[in-house]
Amino acid sequence: MLITRRLEFDAGHRIPSHNSQCRHLHGHRYAIEITLSGDIITDAGISEQGMVMDYSEIKRIANTTLVDKWDHAFLVYSEDVRLLEFLQSLEDHKTVVLDTPPTAENLALTAFRVLDAAYQDSYGNHLRLEQVRLFETPNCWADARRGQSGISE
C-alpha cells in the first residue's frame, strides 16, 4: 500500500549559473509530497489500525526534520560565495546551505535523503519512504524515487 502526505512551505533561492531569470534572488511556495509504502496495520484497537502510518505522524516527522528548517529560509548553494557571504552578514537570518545548487531536482534528492532516515518502521509493517515529489511551482516538479541514481534500493 502506498500513502502520500503533502506539505507546503515558502523559501527563497537562486540558481547562480542559470542562463535566464532563475539566477536572480526570488522565492517559491514549494510543496512536498511524501510517499511511503508499507502494510496496513491490523492490530485491533490501536490508534493506527487500518493505516500504514497516521498522516499526522508523517507531518510531524517531516516538519521536525525538514520543513520547519526550510520554511521561510533562503536555500543557498555553498559555492555561491558572494550570496552566502551576504546572507551570513544579516543578523539572525534563516539560511540553509546546500552542497548542490537549489534546483527542484537537488531539493527533492536532499529531502529524500533527510526523510529516508527519519521514517522508521515502528510497527513491523515494512514502512519505508518510496518517493519525494518536490513542486517548485504548480507547473514544475521533480521526483526523487527509491532506486534512482543517488538513492539506495
Ligand SMILES: Nc1nc2c(c(=O)[nH]1)N=C([C@H](O)[C@H](O)COP(=O)(O)OP(=O)(O)OP(=O)(O)O)CN2
Ligand atoms: N529542471 C529545472 N529547470 C528549472 C528549474 C529547476 O529547478 N529545475 N528552476 C527554474 C527556476 O528556479 C524557476 O523558479 C522556475 O521558473 P519558470 O520556468 O519560470 O517556472 P514557472 O512555473 O514560474 O513558469 P510559468 O511559465 O510562469 O508557469 C527554472 N528551470
Ligand SMILES: [Zn+2]
Ligand atoms: Zn526558482
